[in-house]
Amino acid sequence: MDNWPLLSLVTFLPIAGVFAIMILRGNAEDVARNARWIALWTSLIDLVLSLIIWARFDPTTSDFQFVEQAEWLPQFHIAYQMGIDGISLFFVVLSAFLTPICVVASWTSIKVRVKEYMIAFLVLETLMIGMFCALDFFVFYMFFEGVLIPMFLIIGVWGGPRRVYAAFKFFLYTLLGSVLMLLAIITVYFQVGSTDIVEALNFNFDPGLQKWLWLAFFASFAVKVPMWPVHTWLPDAHVEAPTAGSVILAGVLLKMGGYGFIRFSLPMFPDASAYFTPLVYTLSVVAVIYTSLVALAQEDMKKLIAYSSVAHMGIVTMGIFTVTSEGLQGAMIQMLSHGVVSAALFLCVGVVYDRLHTREIARYGGVVNNMPKYAFCFMVFMLASVGLPGTSGFIGEFLALLGAFRVNTWVAFFATTGMILGAAYMLYLYRRVVFGVITKDDVRAMLDLNWREIVVFVPMIAVVLWMGIYPDTFLRPLQPTIGNLIESVQSARDTGHRFAAR
């Protein structure tokens, strides 16, 4: 297996599933059932592949591993290049982990156009994994932007009542950011002379130019993350998207922004990153506090979790730009944790939504009485989201805050306030939905989790606890990469200062 193009395999395997689903013929019922099974098996095999990659990943080096290269446009020094390091490894695993969960979660709740739905999710999986593996800027950009197409369709076709508005807002917001990044990528290409990401990472850009390029990349990633004040597409997209769409959106798509900051903005533009750090801190802190307050006032469960995502991602951006080993590791763990936890929370909402077809918090109450298993799962994820020690959320937030504290006490102070608010809105949500007495007949009639839902939740709970109790599994492969990143940023900044002094 040593010579297998594992990354291409894990990236493009879902496409094989797409072709298999496409050729399905017969009556609608059979086609729908077969499409579900094909999608499930494809994504499960892909998950196994990604786990194999993790097992074979060498955690002692910061170099890119499993590197693949193929000619694409040799005249322009543009090549198909794949490779992963500690940073991208977990995002690949995360994407492969969430896709089968999405398929299972949509098993019965999606009833129309099942075939197209499964195709959209498999295509989405290919694009997400490909984006995290790409080591060439144009390959990266194609995956990065290609994600918009299936997501646009998922929101627009299977979404809620205001789905058209939400789908357009999502698409145009993200596109606006990406096209500016495209121009920056082209400029980088002319500076470096090729679109090789590794080469660009080791290239010293002129400090004046860095600022412009940083801003252009920022435009794209800030929208993706999303940072305040360009986060407004997120609540709309989440509320209107089908449950599995929200899961992928919160679980993986938001991480593309954070990944971009770590992969590109920091190492390529170290001086500009230093220059703009106060801006990022400000936006992050505003995001943490402001969106937490907004979340407190929400009537809609999905909207509340969407706002909490913005707050959690604020911690991530703050952690990244501390450029400390704690901050970056915290940001990474926070992203992974949020990827699982918020995905699970959206699934929790989906569970009750499937039964009552409303997401209004006030319509529920006392669910614990007739749905104890559900109440337990919801509690685990709620506490992980709050950052209870022993859960994944704690590790991420704690490390990120530690990093921030070392660099800037005030930022850490304000971010911590946001976390207190976070506990407030999550507990408040939990109390209103789960506790109390049942006053409504339709709530009383709700059934507890069925086996399919349990199958979805159990692995997610396991991951959340594992990450919280023994985070070293996840931190070890990260450390060399992050250490190397910090070193290169610091040395580049030092030479930059020397240039300035001279």
Place this chain on the structure above:
Amino acid sequence: MHLALPDFMAALPEIFLAAASLALLILGAFQGDKAAREIAWLAVAALVVAFALVASPLHSHGPERQVALYGLFVVDGFGAFSKMLVLIGSALTLIMAMRFNEREGIARPEYAVLVLLATTGMMMMIAANDLISLYVSLELQSLALYVVAAFHRDDRRSTEAGLKYFVLGALASGMLLYGASMVYGFAGTTSFDTLAHQFAQGGTVSIGLIIGIVLIAVGLAFKVSAVPFHMWTPDVYEGAPTPVTAFFSVAPKVAALALFVRVMVGPFGGLVAEWRQVIWFISVASMLLGAFAAINQSNIKRLMAYSSIANVGYALIGLAAGSAAGVRGILVYLAIYVFMNAGAFAVILCMRRDGKQVEGINDLAGLSRTHPALALALGIFMFSLAGIPPMAGFFAKLYVFLAAIDTHLYVLAVIGVLSSVVGAYYYLRIVKLMYFDEPAGAFDRPIGREIQAVLVISALVVFFFFAWPGLLVDGANAVAAALFTG
């Protein structure tokens, strides 16, 4: 006095096409309307033969530039590339037209003959190496196009479109001719080579010459329907029979843009600093107007008209760059544009309900349920026109933006990408109608084998372009570089 044979060999494809159109005209005159389909297929065959002739080394001495017919005519890689695109565009749209014309009762042999004549004119335009041959070939093309626009002669909209096109087109030709006479008056020659030689030295140029160049640019901007000379486009596109609109949006556009490039970087190449701002402005204006004006359109043909205006704006970015990279960008853009547009119009031609052609955008509602394959194809074309990877349209935009950044035209590039986001809105609106909305009723079936073929070919090209971009890009790269060194 003798004419050496190789002189004519250089123009072999054009000569063949002209002869073929005359032969088909005679055939049509004898056979009458019942032979319309056969003659259309023969015309397609003639286009294919002409394509082979252009591609073969028969009429030129290898890839290098060759001037023939007493300096009026030039054969080079750039020309061959553009001619092939024109021929593909003409052939695809001619195939699409057959069934439509039969249904509408306008299946006459003259249609194919006129398309062939127009194509001959376009090929000569691309090969023009003198202001006089430029004008003559442009008129050959335009006159044929005026007639084709009014081909549905019993239809008020079609005749109106033809008349409008004719009057405004004549005005543009007049301006171009006036510009050419100014250039001749101040420079003393009409030959591109001599002009290029004169301006290569740089130095100051008289104001009269500048006016001449600008007037020529205006005439050409009209032909490519760039803002502010675009007014005819929506009306003509809407009024003309749909296959004619498809034809207009593809072949003449390629030819006129190729001619634009030829004139600007050839004879006036030394004056790029003088005309760049003009092109810059038309490019920006076209992109913005194309993006914003299309938002409110409810007729799909009008929408495609504004879309084509915006697309010309993007292609002109490459001309504004005025470099080999820019010309490469234009060629890549045009090649992809031919397939995107031919495909999109093939779908529009399928929009028939109860035996009647419908053109409202809302008629596409729910197409993904009533006709999933058609919806998928149009979806691919729309995402491609919006420039979303991995569709071919992304590469089209990528290469012109590469050229713009290379020449440090940052503002132009930023305006370009921003207007492409605005443009994405209306392309997405069509996707939304097809996929998100409830069906408005099915279209008539079957859609016809010819159209199916065009659809499949264009969709495959547009979708799978990303896998082998080198096939096209390397070719465009080579001929664009040759245009500047040769």
